[in-house]
Amino acid sequence: MMVNRVKCLLVAAFTMLSLTFSNILIAQEHEGETSHEEMVHEEGVKEEGENKFDAKEVIFGHVMDAHEFHFYSYKGSDGEEHHATIPLPVILYSPQKGLSTFMSSKFHHGHEEVDGYRLVENKIVPVDPSVQVYDLSLTRNVVQMFIALAILVWLMTGVAKRYREGQGVTTAPKGFQNAVEPVIAFIRDEVAKPNIGHKYKKFMPYLLTVFFFILINNIFGLIPGSANVTGNIAFTAVLGVLSFLVINLNGNKHYWGHIMNPPVPFGIKFIMVPVEILSIFTKAFALIIRLFANMLAGHIIIICLISLIFIFSAISKGVGVGFAPVSVAFASFIYIIEVLIAFIQAYIFTNLTAVFIGQAVEETHHGEDDHHQAPTEPVII
Incomplete structure (x- = not known):
């Protein structure tokens, strides 16, 4: 994917710049040593306490959980x-x-x-x-998650109320309802139906809830001073465990039979059965890590690009001021990509969940079942 390639290129460029200028800083530190070691040490401690920019503290202070919402210091x-x-x-x-x-x-x-x-x-x-x-x-992750949940319930109950009143059924949808309906239709027609089949209606509430909940938290995480909830491994782990339960609790005899008795020669079964059992957990693990890593990486890249201004200012004020437009331009570009990734990652998590559910509920003779059931499938326009 082009977006991932651009992010990898920027990470590589940032790494090279960091290594280059870190060597410059180390060289300057050694050049500054004199025979008056105590005097230099005292001045270094003072400068470190007052002027040194701690990029590590800024980065981890943003992406980690905290007991407050911190916007800025002055x-x-x-x-x-x-x-x-x-x-x-x-x-x-x-x-x-x-x-x-x-x-x-x-x-x-x-x-x-x-x-x-x-x-x-x-x-x-x-x-x-x-x-x-x-x-x-x-903590701020918990509070922001509750806020996102409240907004999700408020928006969806409002849309449902309008449908019950006939708006969107006998008349054209309006407002937020008009924006949500194409998304719901997309999840139904492009995610649930192709991957799950005729049983898709049973899993639509879960798929829609996961998609919108992840999307709202992704967008909230882009607001300065907010918490990066989806970049927290505990959050994605809970979503992964929920998907794990939905997938395996709905698995049919064919699904479990393929795992416990794979259609391979008897001697190979001793190898394949442990592999198939491990695959049950790797599916959920893939969901957890994919969402966590992508949302965390984007935030770190943006903060690193902004931090380069202060890192270069430690070398020279002129270098820092001169690099500021470049840093801001790259950070703004990544920020725009992160808005796109907020939607993409919500879609990928939902789509992979639907794929795994489809594998669990697939019938023994999938081709024959589709042949017999195709005429009874309603056509929804």
Whole structure:
């Protein structure tokens, strides 16, 4: 696919630039060493604490989960750094201390302790190592997922209500209903029917829910300051497990017979049976990793391209300013591609799920069944 090729090319270019300029930075560091080692060390520590741009912290701070929505930071007139954030509720339970609830802003970005807990790298840990704690907090991934779920339910129930009232049945659909109907028809006609067959109606609710839920979370993840939910392995793992259950719980005798007794010579069965059993899990694993890797990679590439401005500024202010238009142009290009990928990845996850379901519900004599059942299949225009 052309989009994946462009992303791979940009990753390769970024890697080469990073390796090149990292060598320059290392060379400059060695050139700066003098016999006054203590003086240089003190100045280096001061510069590191005040001016050094930590790309790793910025990248992982964006793609990892957190206890707040962080938009930007700025230095106020008082000389102190301030953060524009939306704090989230912290819910902790400890068998020794009981239940603790408070807002994450009380941690003051890790500088304060609250009820015997502290925030270390976006993780809440007890000050006393002997205390056991269970973190039930509403992190930004959880909150954004709930928001996406609420929007999905609100939009779809609104569309369903209009259909019940006759709009879109006796009259032409309007508004959001007009935008959703072609998507639903596309999933039905291009995903469910070709891959599942005449049993497609049974799985349409699940396929539509998965498609729209992934799509909404993908789009939300492109908003600056939001959480990259679909780039979280826990989120994609849950979707993969759900698809795993739907696929295998609906598997017929032919599906399980092919796995447990594959149509190969008897001596080969001892090899093929473990392979077929492993394939049950690799299907779900492929769904999990594909969505996670693609959505995570796009965000990292965009942040890396923007971070190059600050990395080059550490070499020279002129280099940083000169490279800024190039970095912004490439980042904007990748951002536009990510909008396209948000739709593509939702479609791929849904389509692969339909393919695996179709393999599980396929009849023994698929060709003959299709021949007999073809005349009874309704034609929907």
